[in-house]
Amino acid sequence: MWRRVASLSSLISSKRSSTLNQAAYSFKFFESFTTETPTQGKDGRFFKGKTPFITFVLGGPGSGKGTQCEKIVENFGFxxxxxxxxxxxxxxxxxxxxxxxxxxxxxGKIVPSEVTVKLIRKEMESSDNYKFLIDGFPRSEENRIAFERITEADPDIVLFFDCPEEEMVKRVLNRNQGRVDDNIDTIRKRLKIFESLNLPVVNYYSKRGKLYTINAVGTADEIFEQVRPVFAAHEEFST
Ligand SMILES: Nc1ncnc2c1ncn2[C@@H]1O[C@H](COP(=O)(O)OP(=O)(O)O)[C@@H](O)[C@H]1O
Ligand SMILES: Nc1ccn([C@@H]2O[C@H](COP(=O)(O)OP(=O)(O)O)[C@@H](O)[C@H]2O)c(=O)n1
Ligand SMILES: [Mg+2]
Known part of the structure; x- marks a missing residue:
């Protein structure tokens, strides 16, 4: 039986599993990435003269993050x-x-944060846009802290797609994109890591009042009708 992760509030606030040790899982290869250059974060220069508007998009594997991001891009120009x-x-x-x-x-483990953050930062720096959806990140407290340190930026909104495990498994196994991680063994590992490493991040943003929890069950269009008001509240995003 798959446990339901939909009612997460208790888990979110209490779970600090020993698999947090996975955060220490690291390798030296990120040293071969470019050395850090100072960034200006929210002062404007780093993001081409505009204060960036950053949305983190969180949720377990198969919860529909990518699908909803496409809709947000179409409707709100992110x-x-x-x-x-x-x-x-x-x-x-x-x-x-x-x-x-x-x-x-x-x-199903987490790539060292330095690697991922630098890839994200590079994309942000080369973009003409100032509205970013950062999907599948941060996946751990280590990810979150590295992002804050390297970009000096903070998210404005955090979306969390809340989906039962059995539904996530079903979707991932039907995804059909040829991904090496879309198999039952990896998905089981990913769900454990999601619970132990990602939920503390969800909890962190919940406490800071930035979290919008979306019920990720239903059709993609139905789910988007919960997402839409989050962005529609910001008039500048109407395209
Ligand atoms: N609301 C939904 N109902 C059923 N299937 C969905 C829904 N949203 C997305 N999917 C499908 O589930 C799979 C995983 O969706 P995806 O957007 O890739 O999720 P994530 O990025 O969170 O892993 C894809 O094959 C996608 O087409
Ligand atoms: N912040 C992140 C995001 C993804 N990843 C890696 O990339 C894999 C796939 O991430 P993804 O966001 O494309 O997966 P889905 O949630 O879309 O299924 C994760 O299981 C991790 O191994 C990571 O290490 N760090
Ligand atoms: Mg995805």
């Missing part, structure tokens, strides 16, 4: 940065660390 897609692009580009990212994704 730039979609999927952390997973950026990492998969590194694998395809066949860099020396690509193989290590591939192993990490196959295991």
């Amino acid at each position: 730039t979609h940065l999927s952390a997973g897609d950026l990492l998969r692009r590194e694998i395809i580009s066949n860099t020396e660390y690509g193989a290590k990212i591939l192993d990490t994704i196959k295991e």
Whole structure:
């Protein structure tokens, strides 16, 4: 039986599993990334003269993050940065660390934060937009803290797609995109890591009043009708 993760509030506030040790899972390859350059964060220069509007998009594997991000892009003109897609692009580009990212994704573990944050930052820096959807990030407290340190930016909104495990498993196994991690073994590992590493991040933003929890069960259009008001409240986003 799959446990339901939909009623998460108790889990979110209390869970600090020992698998947090996974956060220490690291390797040295990120040292081969470009050295850190000072960034100006919210002062404008780093984001081409506008204060960035950052939305983090959280939820378990298969909860529908990518699907809803597409709709947000269409309706509200955001730039979609999927952390997973950026990492998969590194694998395809066949860099020396690509193989290590591939192993990490196959295991359902979290790639060292420095790697992921630098990929995200690079995309933000080269974008002409100032509205960003950062999908599948932060997946751990370590991710969150690294983002704050490296970009000096903070999210304005955090969306959380709340979905029962059995539904997430069903969707992932039917995803049919040829992903190495869309198999039952990896999905089970990913669900454990989601619970132990990602839920503390959800809890963190809940306490800070930034979290919008969306019931991720229903058709994609029905779910988007819960998402729409979050952005429609900001008049500047109407396209
Ligand atoms: N509301 C929904 N109902 C049923 N299937 C969905 C829904 N939203 C997305 N899917 C499908 O489920 C799979 C996972 O969705 P995806 O957007 O990739 O989720 P995530 O990015 O959170 O892993 C995809 O095949 C997608 O087409
Ligand atoms: N912040 C992130 C995001 C993804 N990843 C890796 O990339 C995998 C796929 O992430 P994804 O966001 O594309 O997955 P879905 O939630 O869309 O299924 C994760 O299981 C991790 O191995 C990561 O290490 N750190
Ligand atoms: Mg996705």
